[in-house]
Amino acid sequence: MLSLLLMASMAAAPQLPEAAWRSGLDWQGVHVSMQRQTGGAYLLQWPSGQRVIPAPPLEAATGSVLFDGLYAMAQDDLRHDSVEAIRDGAFDHGQPIPCLCFETGEKWHYVWTRDLSYAVDLGLWRFDPARSRNGLQFKLSEVRVPSAPQGLYVMQDTGSGGSWPVSTDRIVWFLGARHLLDDAGFAARVRQALDDTLAQDRQYAFDPAFGLYRGETSFLDWREQTYPAWTADNVRFIAQSFALSTNVLYVEALQLAARLADQRGDPHAAGYRAQALALKASINAHFWRADRGLYMSYLGGDGLPVEAYDLLGLSLAISSGVAGPERARQALTNYPTWPSGSPVIWPERADQPIYHNRAIWPFVSAYALRAARAVDDPARIAHEIRSVIRGAALAGSNMENYELLTEGVHVDDGPLSGPVVNSPRQLWSVAGFLDVAIEGVFGLTDDGRVEPKLPVSLVPMLFGDADHIDLAVQDRRITLRRPSTLEGNLLVAASTRQEGRDTVVTLKAIEVPEQPLRTHAPLYAPPTPAAPTVESEGDHWRVHSPGKGVLYVNGRRHGAIDGSATLARTAALQCLRVTHIDAHGIESLPSPEVCPGDRVHVAGAWPRHWTAPSNGRYRAMLDYANPHGPINTGITAAVKWLVVDCGDGSVQRLPLVMPHSDGRQHSTWADFSAKAGAGCRFSLEDGFNMSYLRHNVHYTGGAGGDGGPLNEADVGDLLIAPL
Numbered sequence: 001m002l003s004l005l006l007m008a009s010m011a012a013a014p015q016l017p018e019a020a021w022r023s024g025l026d027w028q029g030v031h032v033s034m035q036r037q038t039g040g041a042y043l044l045q046w047p048s049g050q051r052v053i054p055a056p057p058l059e060a061a062t063g064s065v066l067f068d069g070l071y072a073m074a075q076d077d078l079r080h081d082s083v084e085a086i087r088d089g090a091f092d093h094g095q096p097i098p099c100l101c102f103e104t105g106e107k108w109h110y111v112w113t114r115d116l117s118y119a120v121d122l123g124l125w126r127f128d129p130a131r132s133r134n135g136l137q138f139k140l141s142e143v144r145v146p147s148a149p150q151g152l153y154v155m156q157d158t159g160s161g162g163s164w165p166v167s168t169d170r171i172v173w174f175l176g177a178r179h180l181l182d183d184a185g186f187a188a189r190v191r192q193a194l195d196d197t198l199a200q201d202r203q204y205a206f207d208p209a210f211g212l213y214r215g216e217t218s219f220l221d222w223r224e225q226t227y228p229a230w231t232a233d234n235v236r237f238i239a240q241s242f243a244l245s246t247n248v249l250y251v252e253a254l255q256l257a258a259r260l261a262d263q264r265g266d267p268h269a270a271g272y273r274a275q276a277l278a279l280k281a282s283i284n285a286h287f288w289r290a291d292r293g294l295y296m297s298y299l300g301g302d303g304l305p306v307e308a309y310d311l312l313g314l315s316l317a318i319s320s321g322v323a324g325p326e327r328a329r330q331a332l333t334n335y336p337t338w339p340s341g342s343p344v345i346w347p348e349r350a351d352q353p354i355y356h357n358r359a360i361w362p363f364v365s366a367y368a369l370r371a372a373r374a375v376d377d378p379a380r381i382a383h384e385i386r387s388v389i390r391g392a393a394l395a396g397s398n399m400e401n402y403e404l405l406t407e408g409v410h411v412d413d414g415p416l417s418g419p420v421v422n423s424p425r426q427l428w429s430v431a432g433f434l435d436v437a438i439e440g441v442f443g444l445t446d447d448g449r450v451e452p453k454l455p456v457s458l459v460p461m462l463f464g465d466a467d468h469i470d471l472a473v474q475d476r477r478i479t480l481r482r483p484s485t486l487e488g489n490l491l492v493a494a495s496t497r498q499e500g501r502d503t504v505v506t507l508k509a510i511e512v513p514e515q516p517l518r519t520h521a522p523l524y525a526p527p528t529p530a531a532p533t534v535e536s537e538g539d540h541w542r543v544h545s546p547g548k549g550v551l552y553v554n555g556r557r558h559g560a561i562d563g564s565a566t567l568a569r570t571a572a573l574q575c576l577r578v579t580h581i582d583a584h585g586i587e588s589l590p591s592p593e594v595c596p597g598d599r600v601h602v603a604g605a606w607p608r609h610w611t612a613p614s615n616g617r618y619r620a621m622l623d624y625a626n627p628h629g630p631i632n633t634g635i636t637a638a639v640k641w642l643v644v645d646c647g648d649g650s651v652q653r654l655p656l657v658m659p660h661s662d663g664r665q666h667s668t669w670a671d672f673s674a675k676a677g678a679g680c681r682f683s684l685e686d687g688f689n690m691s692y693l694r695h696n697v698h699y700t701g702g703a704g705g706d707g708g709p710l711n712e713a714d715v716g717d718l719l720i721a722p723l
Contacts, residue, residue, distance in 0.1 A: 021386075021461040022064045025393055028406060032393045034069040042069035044396055051396045058472040060437065063464025067437070070392050071471075074433040077398050077425035078102075078124070082131060086110050090158065090701025097698070101135040102128075105400060105423035112157050113139045113170050114219055115428050120176030122366055122431035123438055126474050133186050136177050139170075140193055141695035145709050148692050151196035152189065156690055158701065159221055161235035161659025162629050162637030163690045165205045168215030169246045171197065174253045179446065181260075191264075194257050198272075201250075204639065204655045204687065209671070210242065210303060211282030217298055218245035219364075220310060223632070225356040226297070226345055228528050228589040235631060239657045240301030240668045244287050245313035248322050251279050280322050288327065293334040295323070297345070300590065301668070302555030304577065307525065307587035310345045311335060312364045318371035329375045329515075332368075336521035337380075340407035341387030342368055347525040347586055348404070354411060354418025360402045362388050366432035369440045376512045378455040378489045381440070383517060385458065388436045397424035398433050442471045442478045443493075443505070450478055450503050454491040481506045489514055526582040531592040532561075534576065541567040541596055545578040550587065552577045573597070573619055573721040595721075602718040607683040610720060612646065612674035617723040620644070620682075622656055622667040623716035628703040629660045635696055636660070636704040638713035639687035644672045646680040655687060658713040671723060682718055686711060 020026070024033035035043045040055030042065070056072035083103045085096035088110035102116065102124065103109045116139070120132045139155050154173040156164035164170065174194055181187040205213045216238050220226045223235060231237050254276035261269035287295045289305060295317055297310040314335055318328040336346050341360040348358045365384045372380035391402050395409050400423045403411040409422050438444050441462065443452030454462070459482070462469055468481045479502060483491065488509030495506045532545040543551060544564045551561040554575055558567065561578055575595040580588040601623075602608045612618070620642060628636040638658035645651050654670030674680055689711045690696060691704030699705025 021066055021389070022464055024066055025390060027390060027394060030394060032066075034066040034393070036065050036069070042072055044069060044073065044393070046394065046396060049396060058474075060469075060471050062462050062469040062471075063466050064461050066393060067389065067441075067462065070389060070433065071437050073392065073396075074398055074430050074437070075127075077430045078127060078434075080425050081105070081427050081430060082128065083109075091698045093700050099134060099138055100131055101138060102131050102427050105426040106397075107421075107423035108426075111135045111138050113155055114157070114172050117172040117174075117176035118219070118363055119428040119431035120179065122363060122428065122435040124427075124431050124434075125176070125179035126438070127434070129180055129183075132176065133180050133183060136173060136180070137186070137189065139173060140189065141693035143692055144694040144697065145692045148686070148688055149200075151200070152193045153200060153693060154193055154197050155693055155695060158633045158635055158699070160216055160223060160238055160633075161631060161661075162626070162634040162704075164637065165201075165215060165639065165655075165657055166235055166239040166637050166659050167221065168201060168205045168213060169218035169243075169249060171201065171246070171249045171253050172218060173197075174256055175249065178256050187260075191260050194253065194260065195268075198253060198257060200688065207242070207301075210286060211278055212242040212286060212299075213247055213250050213279075214240060214242055214301065214668075215246050216241075217243040217310060217313065218249060219312060220245075220297075220345065220356050222356055225349065225352050226308065226310070228591070229351065230528075230592050233631060233662055234665055235659045236657075236666060236668055237300065239637075239659055241298050242286070242301070243298045243313065244283065244295050245297075245310065245316055247279065247283050247287075248313065248316040248320055251276050251283070251322055252316075252320055254279065283317070283322055284324075284327070293330045295327075295331055300555050300577075302575070304552055304555040304590060305557070306590060307347070307579070308345065308589065309335065309347075311342055311368055312344065315364070315367035315371040319367065319374050325375070328371070329377070332371055332375055332377060332380060333515040334518060337383055337517045337519055338404055339519075340390070340402070340404065341365055342384065343404050344401075346521065348523055350524040351416075351527065353416045353420050354403050354413070355401065355420045358404045359419055360387060360391065360404055360407060361400070361429070362391055362398060362402075363426075363428035363432035366435045366440070369436060373440070373453045376453060376490060378453075378457070378512065378514055379517050381453060382455040382457050385436055385440055385455075388433055392433055395424070398426060398429040399424060400426035400429055437471065438473050442473075442480060444473060444478060450493070450496060450505055452480055452491060452493060452505060452507065454480070454507070456486050456489050456491060456509055459486060459491070475501060477502045479504045483507045483509055485509060487511075522582070522584040522586055525586055526580045526588040528589045529578050529580050529591045531594050532576055532578045534594055534596045536569070536596070537566070539569050541569050541574070541576075543567055543576060543578075545591070547580050549578050549580040552579070552590065569597075571597075572723055573599075597721075600720040602682070602720060603716070607681050608718055610680050610682065610718075612676060612678045612680060614676045614722070615674075617671050617673055619669050619671050619721050619723055620654065620656075621669040621719050622658065622713075623664060623719060624658045624661070624667055624713045625664045625716075626658045626661045626713040628710055628712070630702075631660050631662065634660055634702045634704070635690040635699060636702070636710045637689055638711055639689045640711075640713075640715075641685040641687055642670065642718075643683045643685055644674075644680055645683075646672075646674045646678040648675065648678065653685075658715075664716065666719065684715065
């Protein structure tokens with residue numbers, strides 16, 4: 001059925017003249033129309049319903065009443081999202097919490113860090129800076145545990161395995177906050193939260209060996225959708241791993257910290273700048289997959305390369321400048337598209353329902369549009385603009401997400417039906433449409449410059465027979481004047497003049513190199529294999545895994561495996577994973593790992609003692625159980641310091657994370673050094689988790705909230721293995 005759907009989708013994506021999008025559009029047998037009504041209102045109609053859109057505070061006047069009406073609809077959606085109180089069943093027992101804020105959508109009446117931060121960055125700071133600041137400040141908190149380091153921290157929302165530091169994309173908060181620093185009081189809190197949050201994450205989430213920050217992919221937080229399905233029951237792999245999107249967000253935060261420190265003459269500016277440059281280099285060293293011409297979405301904690309890509313991480317890497325010009329253009333060209341738009345992940349998962357999987361998310365499409373503008377890619381610019389316009393028109397609202405092949409808000413596919421969750425007027429989708437209009441079409445950048453990069457292919461739709469188009473935003477109006485000739489593929493500014501509050505840009509057509517969209521990529525990855533079985537054969541391991549694939553040892557590619565493979569046995573730790581490879585050469589997600597061989601199990605009361613058998617590096621982890629919440633949510637991931645004193649005058653402090661678990665499992669690992677014969681003493685000290693934040697006294701959805709902070713696990717053996 002899916003193959004037929006895909007073929008139908010490809011066939012139903014006609015290259016119609018864009019003039020057909022002036023008063024409506026047709027898509028896969030569905031006709032949508034938009035009419036301008038008396039008094040400036042609009043009427044949007046589709047086969048199953050209609051929506052009357054009131055006259056907007058800020059008008060668009062283009063050759064497309066469809067575009068103008070959808071710009072008005074985004075403002076109306078934003079009006080409905082503007083509230084005086086928020087609520088969620090997991091906070092204050094669902095009672096309203098006063099907050100002059102934006103709620104997250106029709107189905108989501110609360111404020112979440114990542115949703116709001118991306119929405120503010122996509123332009124909500126222009127429309128209502130007060131609500132934007134209020135919502136962001138709602139996600140800051142002091143500490144309620146007197147013995148813990150004090151500070152002002154951004155909150156990581158409830159999430160995988162008990163939240164931070166399994167997930168660390170709370171750092172996205174600064175992406176939104178950077179636009180609102182004209183308020184002195186808010187700016188002071190931003191500086192404090194930035195210094196404190198970066199310092200804390202440097203302690204607990206930064207891996208100096210890789211030069212990267214650990215933690216889950218940003219926004220892609222339904223584990224089985226994007227990570228191997230076996231992480232549904234054990235998120236240690238995610239806590240140990242590195243995500244492209246989250247690391248790019250750290251680059252942005254470090255660069256902001258350097259700028260703010262410069263402004264106040266703070267000598268820490270140089271340190272922040274050096275960290276940002278080093279992190280940028282590490283991202284390019286570790287995430288770039290040359291054989292695909294793409295940045296991988298995430299890596300295993302040992303550097304394991306994973307055949308997984310995501311549009312948000314890629315787009316952020318490009319628009320932030322982390323990706324250099326050549327890689328940026330190459331990666332955007334190699335990321336696949338479908339007629340309806342660009343999927344948020346690729347390749348898709350054949351065994352997962354539609355949500356992040358097999359889906360388009362408009363706010364991510366808006367970031368992809370920014371990336372396309374950064375590399376002057378007319379085909380991709382036009383593709384993302386069409387996708388966002390089409391989705392909003394077909395749904396009659398700015399929905400959270402759409403199914404990939406149909407751009408529908410729901411597709412019946414048995415147990416894989418979806419999107420599983422969807423909401424009208426989803427805040428970051430509303431912001432995404434506004435950004436598509438303001439920056440994507442009219443070229444207004446964050447710093448107030450007007451730099452249009454409009455594909456010539458969109459001129460019939462947007463201009464029609466008119467010689468200019470207009471957009472009102474904030475207290476200014478932007479006018480784009482059509483050039484006399486259209487010999488080229490991209491319209492850019494020929495001249496700009498200011499007429500009072502109006503910015504008038506006369507356009508010119510230029511020819512830029514244009515790569516075709518990648519439209520024939522395989523849809524699905526092959527299934528994830530089970531863990532390999534391993535048996536000892538003298539001084540070798542015999543590794544068995546059905547089918548053709550790749551064997552990885554300690555995160556590095558060992559070689560091909562076709563049913564079985566042989567591996568020389570060593571005294572050092574050898575952890576094995578396998579993948580499958582399909583007929584297209586696409587690699588599956590990795591299997592669970594198997595680590596044959598001996599490890600030292602150190603038991604007893606703390607502190608514990610162990611003697612190093614030889615000079616070298618060792619890996620340590622804990623056997624534990626953390627029953628304080630479900631695997632998919634909560635705020636009580638247990639975080640401890642393993643303090644290692646091997647008598648040489650230096651003490652090594654290793655952060656270990658014990659996410660929520662279903663029974664006993666292993667913590668994240670950390671590495672330490674020891675000399676032969678050294679007697680090492682191990683002790684545990686409290687770390688920090690989100691339950692320590694004062695704000696979470698409002699959390700009533702589980703442990704660690706109104707009942708008091710909780711940072712505990714049932715710790716068993718200490719496991720040590722040589723590296």
